[in-house]
Amino acid sequence: xxxxxxxxxxxxxxxxxxxxxxxxxxxxxxxxxxxxxxxxxxxxxxxxxxxxxxxxxxxxxxxxxxxxxxxxxxxxxxxxxxxxxxxxxxxxxxxxxxxxxxxxxxxxxxxxxxxxxxxxxxxxxxxxxxxxxxxxxxxxxxxxxxxxxxxxxxxxxxxxxxxxxxxxxxxxxxxxxxxxxxxxxxxxxxxxxxxxxxxxxxxxxxxxxxxxxxxxxxxxxxxxxxxxxxxxxxxxxxxxxxxxxxxxxxxxxxxxxxxxxxxxxxxxxxxxxxxxxxxxxxxxxxxxxxxxxxxxxxxxxxxxxxxxxxxxxxxxxxxxxxxxxxxxxxxxxxxxxxxxxxxxxxxxxxxxxxxxxxxxxxxxxxxxxxxxxxxxxxxxxxxxxxxxxxxxxxxxxxxxxxxxxxxxxxxxxxxxxxxxxxxxxxxxxxxxxxxxxxxxxxxxxxxxx
Amino acid sequence: xxxxxxxxxxxxxxxxxxxxxxxxxxxxxxxxxxxxxxxxxxxxxxxxxxxxxxxxxxxxxxxxxxxxxxxxxxxxxxxxxxxxxxxxxxxxxxxxxxxxxxxxxxxxxxxxxxxxxxxxxxxxxxxxxxxxxxxxxxxxxxxxxxxxxxxxxxxxxxxxxxxxxxxxxxxxxxxxxxxxxxxxxxxxxxxxxxxxxxxxxxxxxxxxxxxxxxxxxxxxxxxxxxxxxxxxxxxxxxxxxxxxxxxxxxxxxxxxxxxxxxxxxxxxxxxxxxxxxxxxxxxxxxxxxxxxxxxxxxxxxxxxxxxxxxxxxxxxxxxxxxxxxxxxxxxxxxxxxxxxxxxxxxxxxxxxxxxxxxxxxxxxxxxxxxxxxxxxxxxxxxxxxxxxxxxxxxxxxxxxxxxxxxxxxxxxxxxxxxxxxxxxxxxxxxxxxxxxxxxxxxxxxxxxx
Numbered sequence: 030x031x032x033x034x035x036x037x038x039x040x041x042x043x044x045x046x047x048x049x050x051x052x053x054x055x056x057x058x059x060x061x062x063x064x065x066x067x068x069x070x071x072x073x074x075x076x077x078x079x080x081x082x083x084x085x086x087x088x089x090x091x092x093x094x095x096x097x098x099x100x101x102x103x104x105x106x107x108x109x110x111x112x113x114x115x116x117x118x119x120x121x122x123x124x125x126x127x128x129x130x131x132x133x134x135x136x137x138x139x140x141x142x143x144x145x146x147x148x149x150x151x152x153x154x155x156x157x158x159x160x161x162x163x164x165x166x167x168x169x170x171x172x173x174x175x176x177x178x179x180x181x182x183x184x185x186x187x188x189x190x191x192x193x194x195x196x197x198x199x200x201x202x203x204x205x206x207x208x209x210x211x212x213x214x215x216x217x218x219x220x221x222x223x224x225x226x227x228x229x230x231x232x233x234x235x236x237x238x239x240x241x242x243x244x245x246x247x248x249x250x251x252x253x254x255x256x257x258x259x260x261x262x263x264x265x266x267x268x269x270x271x272x273x274x275x276x277x278x279x280x281x282x283x284x285x286x287x288x289x290x291x292x293x294x295x296x297x298x299x300x301x302x303x304x305x306x307x308x309x310x311x312x313x314x315x316x317x318x319x320x321x322x323x324x325x326x327x328x329x330x331x332x333x334x335x336x337x338x339x340x341x342x343x344x345x346x347x348x349x350x351x352x353x354x355x356x357x358x359x360x361x362x363x364x365x366x367x368x369x370x371x372x373x374x375x376x377x378x379x380x381x382x383x384x385x386x387x388x389x390x391x392x393x394x395x396x397x398x399x400x401x402x403x404x405x406x407x408x409x410x411x412x413x414x415x416x417x418x419x420x421x422x423x424x425x426x427x428x429x430x431x432x433x434x435x436x437x438x439x440x441x442x443x444x445x446x447x448x449x450x451x452x453x454x455x456x457x458x459x460x461x462x463x464x465x466x467x468x469x470x471x472x473x474x475x476x477x478x
Numbered sequence: 479x480x481x482x483x484x485x486x487x488x489x490x491x492x493x494x495x496x497x498x499x500x501x502x503x504x505x506x507x508x509x510x511x512x513x514x515x516x517x518x519x520x521x522x523x524x525x526x527x528x529x530x531x532x533x534x535x536x537x538x539x540x541x542x543x544x545x546x547x548x549x550x551x552x553x554x555x556x557x558x559x560x561x562x563x564x565x566x567x568x569x570x571x572x573x574x575x576x577x578x579x580x581x582x583x584x585x586x587x588x589x590x591x592x593x594x595x596x597x598x599x600x601x602x603x604x605x606x607x608x609x610x611x612x613x614x615x616x617x618x619x620x621x622x623x624x625x626x627x628x629x630x631x632x633x634x635x636x637x638x639x640x641x642x643x644x645x646x647x648x649x650x651x652x653x654x655x656x657x658x659x660x661x662x663x664x665x666x667x668x669x670x671x672x673x674x675x676x677x678x679x680x681x682x683x684x685x686x687x688x689x690x691x692x693x694x695x696x697x698x699x700x701x702x703x704x705x706x707x708x709x710x711x712x713x714x715x716x717x718x719x720x721x722x723x724x725x726x727x728x729x730x731x732x733x734x735x736x737x738x739x740x741x742x743x744x745x746x747x748x749x750x751x752x753x754x755x756x757x758x759x760x761x762x763x764x765x766x767x768x769x770x771x772x773x774x775x776x777x778x779x780x781x782x783x784x785x786x787x788x789x790x791x792x793x794x795x796x797x798x799x800x801x802x803x804x805x806x807x808x809x810x811x812x813x814x815x816x817x818x819x820x821x822x823x824x825x826x827x828x829x830x831x832x833x834x835x836x837x838x839x840x841x842x843x844x845x846x847x848x849x850x851x852x853x854x855x856x857x858x859x860x861x862x863x864x865x866x867x868x869x870x871x872x873x874x875x876x877x878x879x880x881x882x883x884x885x886x887x888x889x890x891x892x893x894x895x896x897x898x899x900x901x902x903x904x905x906x907x908x909x910x911x912x913x914x915x916x917x918x919x920x921x922x923x924x925x926x927x
Contacts, residue, residue: 046495046587047590047591067569069569070568070569108904111903114582115575115578117568117569117602118566119518119599119601119602120515121519126564129563129564133563137586137587138495138587138708140495140708140709141495141496141708142707142708143707143709150568152569153568258590258591258592259587259589259590260589260591260592454557454560455557455591455592
């Protein structure tokens with residue numbers, strides 16, 4: 030039994046039927062040439078044989094000091110067939126059927142009586158590929174660590190039959206003690222919080238407000254900033270990384286700036302189409318990893334976030350990109366004034382629906398602090414293989430919140446950028462139109478530069 | 479906007495991730511002879527065309543007088559593809575894959591931002607049949623009404639192509655005002671509760687205690703009377719009705735008494751196998767319908783329940799059947815002393831996890847008031863058809879509670895009795911063994927009588 034870290038506890042406490050707090054991923058694999066129709070079934074059997082489970086994947090919430098969800102306990106007896114499941118698509122097994130299934134899986138809550146993760150092998154795709162949907166609670170792991178774990182289950186060797194289990198990552202030889210964890214560590218956190226909470230809260234409030242001050246306007250209200258229901262809609266598409274790199278190179282911007290610019294173009298079109306484009310520019314929250322490159326531990330959350338002016342009020346795509354580039358540059362500076370702990374706390378607060386209740390300075394502001402989250406998770410450039418099957422695509426699926434009805438998360442897989450958009454099914458009808466608008470947003474940048 | 483009736487509100491308030499409060503059903507259909515491989519897809523399209531939705535299937539919980547879940551609102555814009563879904567089984571499409579899927583569907587919560595029902599068309603069964611899983615919130619409809627609705631969507635004419643939508647039952651010409659409903663009705667209920675609550679509570683407590691007094695022992699603690707998690711296990715099987723009728727005829731007992739006796743034999747074997755059979759006999763809660771035969775309205779709950787001594791302490795199957803017959807006969811008499819309202823309130827309380835907190839007389843008793851619910855829902859004897867497909871089986875799937883980890887519900891479909899057993903996946907391992915024990919329980923009765 031151990032204490033849940035204060036930051037991870039936020040993700041447990043904020044969860045409800047309307048706000049599942051898990052991150053997911055949808056991966057597509059091209060099976061090896063000699064694979065038969067029973068390939069998914071054989072894969073599943075091989076996965077179930079891997080019954081060594083990393084401590085992170087044994088954690089489930091427990092009652093501690095009479096308080097539910099305050100403790101982590103480690104499940105000793107893991108029922109692997111519960112966590113590692115098979116599903117199939119109804120005919121004709123196309124893109125639509127796959128996204129319907131992913132939307133449903135992503136919209137249901139994990140069972141807190143078990144370790145907080147699921148893996149679904151999906152068969153029945155018309156094109157002969159198979160899919161993998163993964164689901165891990167955000168209190169267990171952040172999106173970056175989750176993606177890293179999945180990659181570590183794979184190999185770069187196309188001739189290898191290696192089939193790693195994401196729940197049993199290989200040791201890297203650089204193992205460190207986990208960040209969340211010991212009672213001692215928690216007591217230290219508590220002591221530190223008790224002695225510096227007001228100062229910390231002030232620092233966080235200052236930082237958020239300072240970020241907002243660097244923008245010409247506060248975030249306007251949009252259809253994305255509505256209460257949400259429990260049902261989800263998932264939309265995914267890949268773009269050649271080269272196209273974004275070319276735009277960035279010509280315009281002197283990073284790939285991430287180009288991602289934000291094409292998203293800005295897409296959102297502008299989506300809202301214009303509905304006669305709902307606000308006069309003020311949309312503000313995106315853009316998470317960044319605080320992990321050092323050599324931090325190989327799978328558990329816990331180490332992220333922070335900056336606010337970015339998406340310049341959706343500007344019709345000229347080049348002017349939008351310029352504004353975005355300048356906005357990300359200036360707001361990164363805010364984080365340089367914060368310690369790593371402060372930056373993490375800021376991130377946890379901005380990511381949580383309780384932000385307005387804990388930050389009086391913000392709750393008095395009528396407008397939402399930002400309009401949506403756009404997150405670019407690092408990914409591998411080299412082709413990856415899993416049990417001899419080539420990884421074709423890997424779409425990250427993140428968390429919409431009350432007041433943040435759409436989330437855009439993307440990652441690099443080989444030579445592609447894979448976008449996963451998750452939205453509330455009722456607040457944002459026609460959400461998958463954003464995919465076409467993303468293409469248009471990129472195309473107009475290519476043309477204008 | 480209307481008030482939720484006090485009884486239906488219990489099912490909304492008691493719901494949590496660990497306690498989904500929906501009733502379900504799993505039906506198997508033999509498609510018509512000329513059906514092609516695209517039959518499920520055509521069925522689905524025909525169902526989506528039926529976009530007239532009965533008011534009961536438009537109800538969703540709403541905030542009233544600043545209290546969430548106190549009101550019902552009627553959704554005017556139903557997104558039918560959300561409620562009517564397609565699923566498929568992974569290979570080989572056998573009984574195991576079907577029950578895995580049903581277990582998962584039954585273990586996830588309905589979205590309260592939408593009307594509280596789902597219908598899943600399931601394809602990919604190896605034997606060429608297709609399945610239908612239905613899910614309706616208990617606050618919307620009780621199991622008896624749910625089964626009735628599904629039957630009314632079908633026809634007895636094998637030559638007919640009629641495909642009724644359960645969400646749009648045909649008018650019977652005997653329509654009555656709904657029980658739950660008007661503000662006026664609620665105010666009347668409230669007035670009546672305020673003026674007679676202590677008297678009513680005393681009557682209920684008396685009735686429950688009187689039922690218990692008619693038994694030789696209070697219910698013992700068993701492995702079924704444990705806290706439960708959110709995951710479910712579903713097990714189903716059919717028995718020829720004729721076998722039970724034959725036993726009943728010979729022994730001078732009702733079919734329902736024989737059902738209880740074969741269940742008692744099964745539970746005795748299941749617990750003995752695990753070295754966990756208590757000395758005292760298990761007590762079953764047996765719901766009965768309070769609906770008059772001509773009550774054709776689909777909404778609301780009209781059920782009551784009796785307690786039955788299952789005589790699991792007796793090795794002789796005939797002695798068990800005798801005890802059960804005597805127990806049901808005497809306990810039915812308790813209900814004759816209650817008004818219909820009192821009987822319904824008693825039922826709602828015994829079915830709810832809050833029973834011990836609202837009945838002080840019972841909460842002081844260490845033992846659970848009963849060990850499990852065994853419910854026999856009336857069903858049709860004539861063969862039924864749906865879009866030309868013959869209904870082969872229809873397994874009702876009900877609700878386990880904290881302290882009531884297994885539920886056995888059955889119904890008649892044609893010449894069969896179809897048993898659906900739903901249990902908590904973690905508290906009752908090996909639950910599907912109960913099916914074999916039910917067969918053994920029936921066989922030993924046939925042999926002994």
